[in-house]
Amino acid sequence: MTSKHLVRLMALVVVVVVVGVGPNQGVALARRAPGPGGSVVVAMPQDLIPAVVEAHVFAPLLVPRTGDEPVVRGAPEHASSVLVSLMAEDADRRWRLKTRAPAADVAFAIARCLEGRGERRHPAAALRAAGVVVTATVASPDEVLVRFNQPVGALPELLAWCPLRPALGAPTGPYTAQGPGRLAWRSGSFEAPPLLAGIELRGPLTGQERADVVVAPGGADLAAGGATLLSPWPDVIVMVQQPETATADPFGLREPDTGVAAFRQALRADLLAAAWAAGRGGPTEALLPPGVAPARPLPPSTSVASVPLALTPIPRNAPRLPMWVEVGDSLSDAVAERLAVLLRGKGILLETRRNQSADEGGELVRWHPPSRDAALSLLSFVGEREALVTDGGVQRALEDPRLLGREATGRLAAALALERALLDSRLVVPLIVVERAITVDPDLRGVVLRGDGIPMLDGAWWGGGR
Amino acid sequence: MALGLLMAAMMLSTAPTTSQASAAAAAASSASATPVASTTVGSVQGFADEMVAAMQDRALVEGIAGAVKVVFDDIRGLDATKVRAALLPRVRRAVKSSDGPLSGGDAGPLTATVALSEEQGHIWAVVLVNGPGLLGPSTIVLKRHIDRELAVALGAVSRQSSGRFVLERVASLPSPISGHACPVLDVTLIDLDRDPAHADEVAVLSMCGVSLYRSDDGGIALVGGPYPLPARRWPRVELGWLVALGTPETGPLLWAATSAGHSVFVEATSGRVVEAPGERVPLRGVVGKDGPHALHWRYGAPGLSLPLVTPGGIDVVVSGLPNRIRDLARLPGDAWVFISDDGTLALRNQSGATDVLAPERVGDRLLAVDVDGDGESELVTTSSSSPGEADQLVVRRLSPNQDSSTVLLKSPLGGGSVVALAAGSLDYDSRLDVVIVEELSNGETMLWRLEHAP
The missing domain is CATH 2.120.10.30 (TolB, C-terminal domain)
Known part of the structure; x- marks a missing residue:
C-alpha cells in the first residue's frame, strides 16, 4: 500500500466516523460531512446586531420544541439545555423552576426578560399590557421561584428564547464576543459546540461590500444569488394612529358608506407589495398574520366604486399629519408615499418622521410578531404602545384572563378578541402582509431564521469545500 | 373514491347522537360506583359536541342566554360541501339538545359565526358569538387533530408541514x-x-x-x-x-x-x-x-x-x-x-x-x-x-x-x-x-x- 492509498483510507475512516455523529439526520446522509472552522460575515441593520450577538453569546432558557429533544417537565412544548422543570403552584401565580445553571444567574436572566429593565423585551411588554407584576428570586442553589400578582399559565411561552444572561455578562452560549461585532467560538456552552470559528456582524452593505449572510428589512436581494430563507411567519405593515388622529380620521376610515374599503382600494397594497417586496406579499385586513393565527371571521368588507384622487394644489399652510416611518425599509417608505398621496387628495400634507418619537399623528410599523403565540405577540404589540390602551374595547379585551392562561386555544381566542378590538378601534390599521427573508451564501449550510426573525449561525457550517 | 364515500357513510351513520352520548354520560354519573362500558363518539360528532360545550361555557362566563343561529362563514383547507353536510347539522342539533344558556334557533337573536381551517395536521374552529347582551363578539377557539374520520368526512388533509x-x-x-x-x-x-x-x-x-x-x-x-x-x-x-x-x-x-x-x-x-x-x-x-x-x-x-x-x-x-x-x-x-x-x-x-x-x-x-x-x-x-x-x-x-x-x-x-x-x-x-x-x-x-x- 502506497502512502497515497494510506491517506485515502485514513480520509475514508475519518469521514465514516464524522458522518456517524453528524448534527442532524439530514446531514448524516450526506456524502460530505460538515467540517468545523471558517468564519462568516453577516450584514444586517445596525439595530439588529445586539439581538443577534445576544442570541449567540447567551444560551436560551427555553426554545420551542421542534424535534426529538427531551421534554422539559411542566413545559412539554419546549426544550431546554438550562432548565430541568417548571412546576406551577397557587393557580399559576407561583412557578418553581429547577435549573442546571446557577439559580442566581437564572433568576437574574428571568427578571431581566420579564421586567424589561430599560430594554425592549417582548415578554416584559406583554406582561405590562396585561398589568402583571413579576418577581424572580433564588429559592435554593438549583431552584428559582417566579411570582406573579395574577395567574400566568403561559410562563414557558414567555421564557422562550429568553437569554441566560448572568449579572456579570459572562457568556453561556456557544460564542463569546471578541470586540464590537466579532464573535468567536468557545467551549463550556450549555449547548452543543458550534462549527463556525468566528462570526463578524456588520451594518448594511454599501458599494461593493459583500457578506455571506444578508439581512435586509426590505427583503433579500435574490439577483445577488444565494439561498433565501423565509421566516416561519411573515411581517405585517401596520399603521398605528394616535387616539386624536383616529378621532380626526384624516384617512376617512369611519365614513359610513365607504370607510376602510375605499381606503384599502385606493392604497393598492397589491401593487406596493409587487413593486417593493418582490411579490412576496399582499393586502391584509388582519393584524395577526398566517402562521400565527388560523382563519377566522373578519368584518365583511364592502365593495366600493373606484374614485379618482383629487390632486389639486394645496397651500403650504395646509394641515399636516406627522407619521413616524421605520428607517431603511423601502416597502414602508413606499407605503408612506402612497399614504401621502391619499392625504393630499383630502388637502392634508403627510410629514414623515424618522428618528423622533411617535407621540403624535401616527406611525407606520413593519411588525414581526415576536412569537408564534398570538396572545403574547398582540400583548407585546399593545404593551409597546400605551396609547392603544385608551380605547374602551381594547381595555375590555385586555382584561380577559385567558390571554395569559395555560391553554393555547384559550389564549388564541382571547387574542382574536383583542385583535378585533384593535381593528374596531381604528387605532390599528393593518395594510400589507409581507414575507421576511434573508439571503445566505449557497455554500453556507445550516443557517436558521429563528421564529422571532433572528438569524442563527450556531449550527451553520461551510460546505462546498471552503 | 367509492370506498372513501362508503367509509364516510358508515362512520356518519354509526356516530351516536348527542342525546345518546349525554344519556350515556348521565347514566354513568348516576351509577358511578358500577363500571360501565365506555361510549365511543365519532370524531365529527365529538368535534361538534366540543364546539357547543365551549360555546355554552363561554355563554355562562359572558352572562348571555337565548337562541343562537350557527353560521359557517369561512372554510379553508377543508371541503366546504362536506363540512356543511356533515358538521353543521351536528352542531345545530347539539346546540338544541345541550344543557346550557344557549338554545338552537335559526332566528337568533344570537349568532355564532364559525371559521374552520386546516393548519399543520389540526382542524381549527374559531367561533365568534354576537348579539344582545354582548359588548363585542365573544371568541372561542378549538383545535382537533385530524384523524381518519375527520379526513374522510370533512375532506381534511392531515398535513404536518407548513408551506415554507x-x-x-x-x-x-x-x-x-x-x-x-x-x-x-x-x-x-x-x-x-x-x-x-x-x-x-x-x-x-x-x-x-x-x-x-x-x-x-x-x-x-x-x-x-x-x-x-x-x-x-x-x-x-x-x-x-x-x-x-x-x-x-x-x-x-x-x-x-x-x-x-x-x-x-x-x-x-x-x-x-x-x-x-x-x-x-x-x-x-x-x-x-x-x-x-x-x-x-x-x-x-x-x-x-x-x-x-x-x-x-x-x-x-x-x-x-x-x-x-x-x-x-x-x-x-x-x-x-x-x-x-x-x-x-x-x-x-x-x-x-x-x-x-x-x-x-x-x-x-x-x-x-x-x-x-x-x-x-x-x-x-x-x-x-x-x-x-x-x-x-x-x-x-x-x-x-x-x-x-x-x-x-x-x-x-x-x-x-x-x-x-x-x-x-x-x-x-x-x-x-x-x-x-x-x-x-x-x-x-x-x-x-x-x-x-x-
Whole structure:
C-alpha cells in the first residue's frame, strides 16, 4: 500500500466516523460531512446586531420544541439545555423552576426578560399590557421561584428564547464576543459546540461590500444569488394612529358608506407589495398574520366604486399629519408615499418622521410578531404602545384572563378578541402582509431564521469545500 | 373514491347522537360506583359536541342566554360541501339538545359565526358569538387533530408541514461547448451511479445536444457530453423535452425530443444516440410501469396533440382532455392536470369534468410532485411571461376536492426566464428537490433548487 492509498483510507475512516455523529439526520446522509472552522460575515441593520450577538453569546432558557429533544417537565412544548422543570403552584401565580445553571444567574436572566429593565423585551411588554407584576428570586442553589400578582399559565411561552444572561455578562452560549461585532467560538456552552470559528456582524452593505449572510428589512436581494430563507411567519405593515388622529380620521376610515374599503382600494397594497417586496406579499385586513393565527371571521368588507384622487394644489399652510416611518425599509417608505398621496387628495400634507418619537399623528410599523403565540405577540404589540390602551374595547379585551392562561386555544381566542378590538378601534390599521427573508451564501449550510426573525449561525457550517 | 364515500357513510351513520352520548354520560354519573362500558363518539360528532360545550361555557362566563343561529362563514383547507353536510347539522342539533344558556334557533337573536381551517395536521374552529347582551363578539377557539374520520368526512388533509420553502441559487450552468451559447431546452435528473444515497446528476437538453452535470462542492461541473443530436433545421420556436428512462439492461437512458423533430434515445454513460419513435414527445408527468407515455408533436408548434401513446405504441383515449395541450401530468386516482394551449391550468377529475385551477395563465411546463412530503402532490408552474421577461416560480396546493388551488409560493428568481423544471434529489438529503433552469438577460444560465423547509 502506497502512502497515497494510506491517506485515502485514513480520509475514508475519518469521514465514516464524522458522518456517524453528524448534527442532524439530514446531514448524516450526506456524502460530505460538515467540517468545523471558517468564519462568516453577516450584514444586517445596525439595530439588529445586539439581538443577534445576544442570541449567540447567551444560551436560551427555553426554545420551542421542534424535534426529538427531551421534554422539559411542566413545559412539554419546549426544550431546554438550562432548565430541568417548571412546576406551577397557587393557580399559576407561583412557578418553581429547577435549573442546571446557577439559580442566581437564572433568576437574574428571568427578571431581566420579564421586567424589561430599560430594554425592549417582548415578554416584559406583554406582561405590562396585561398589568402583571413579576418577581424572580433564588429559592435554593438549583431552584428559582417566579411570582406573579395574577395567574400566568403561559410562563414557558414567555421564557422562550429568553437569554441566560448572568449579572456579570459572562457568556453561556456557544460564542463569546471578541470586540464590537466579532464573535468567536468557545467551549463550556450549555449547548452543543458550534462549527463556525468566528462570526463578524456588520451594518448594511454599501458599494461593493459583500457578506455571506444578508439581512435586509426590505427583503433579500435574490439577483445577488444565494439561498433565501423565509421566516416561519411573515411581517405585517401596520399603521398605528394616535387616539386624536383616529378621532380626526384624516384617512376617512369611519365614513359610513365607504370607510376602510375605499381606503384599502385606493392604497393598492397589491401593487406596493409587487413593486417593493418582490411579490412576496399582499393586502391584509388582519393584524395577526398566517402562521400565527388560523382563519377566522373578519368584518365583511364592502365593495366600493373606484374614485379618482383629487390632486389639486394645496397651500403650504395646509394641515399636516406627522407619521413616524421605520428607517431603511423601502416597502414602508413606499407605503408612506402612497399614504401621502391619499392625504393630499383630502388637502392634508403627510410629514414623515424618522428618528423622533411617535407621540403624535401616527406611525407606520413593519411588525414581526415576536412569537408564534398570538396572545403574547398582540400583548407585546399593545404593551409597546400605551396609547392603544385608551380605547374602551381594547381595555375590555385586555382584561380577559385567558390571554395569559395555560391553554393555547384559550389564549388564541382571547387574542382574536383583542385583535378585533384593535381593528374596531381604528387605532390599528393593518395594510400589507409581507414575507421576511434573508439571503445566505449557497455554500453556507445550516443557517436558521429563528421564529422571532433572528438569524442563527450556531449550527451553520461551510460546505462546498471552503 | 367509492370506498372513501362508503367509509364516510358508515362512520356518519354509526356516530351516536348527542342525546345518546349525554344519556350515556348521565347514566354513568348516576351509577358511578358500577363500571360501565365506555361510549365511543365519532370524531365529527365529538368535534361538534366540543364546539357547543365551549360555546355554552363561554355563554355562562359572558352572562348571555337565548337562541343562537350557527353560521359557517369561512372554510379553508377543508371541503366546504362536506363540512356543511356533515358538521353543521351536528352542531345545530347539539346546540338544541345541550344543557346550557344557549338554545338552537335559526332566528337568533344570537349568532355564532364559525371559521374552520386546516393548519399543520389540526382542524381549527374559531367561533365568534354576537348579539344582545354582548359588548363585542365573544371568541372561542378549538383545535382537533385530524384523524381518519375527520379526513374522510370533512375532506381534511392531515398535513404536518407548513408551506415554507427554500429557494437556492445553486450555480451558473456552464455551456457544454466553451465559448458557444447553447440555449437550454429541458432538464431532468438522472441517477447515473444507481446509488440512492447519492445525489442525482443533472441531464440538460440544449440546442448543442444532451449534457450531464454533477452538483458538488458548491458548484456544478460537466461530467458527460455534449452528445449532439442529428443535424436538423430548427423552427422559430425552439423547444425540447427530456425524460430519464433506463432499465437494468440498458443502463441510464434518456429520451430527448425537440421541436426540430428530434426523437432520440441517448445512452447516458456512453453517449450513444439512437432513433426513438418519431413525432412523439415523452411526458415526465405520465409514467407507467413500462415508461413514459407520449403525445404527438407538430413541427415548430409549442402545443402537443392527443391521443396519448403508451410506451408500447398503443393509443389511449382520455375523455375530457382538450385536443391540444402544452403539458400533462397524471395524479393518483385518475385525475389529470394539464396546461391548455392557451395557458390555462386545469384538472380533469375522475368523473371527466374539468375545473380551472388558477385564475391566471401559466407557463408551458408543469410538475406535479410532493415537494413538502405530505403525501399530496403540489403543482409547480411558472408565470405566463414571454421569453426575455422576468419570470416567476409558482407552487400550488390542490384543494381537497381538487377543484381549485391555493398558491403556496410565488417567487421571482434572478429576473430571467424559466426554461425548464425537473424534480429529483440534487443534494444528499432525503427531501425532494425541484430544479429550475433560468435564462438571464445577459445570456447566463442559472440553476436553482427549491426545497421544502419543514
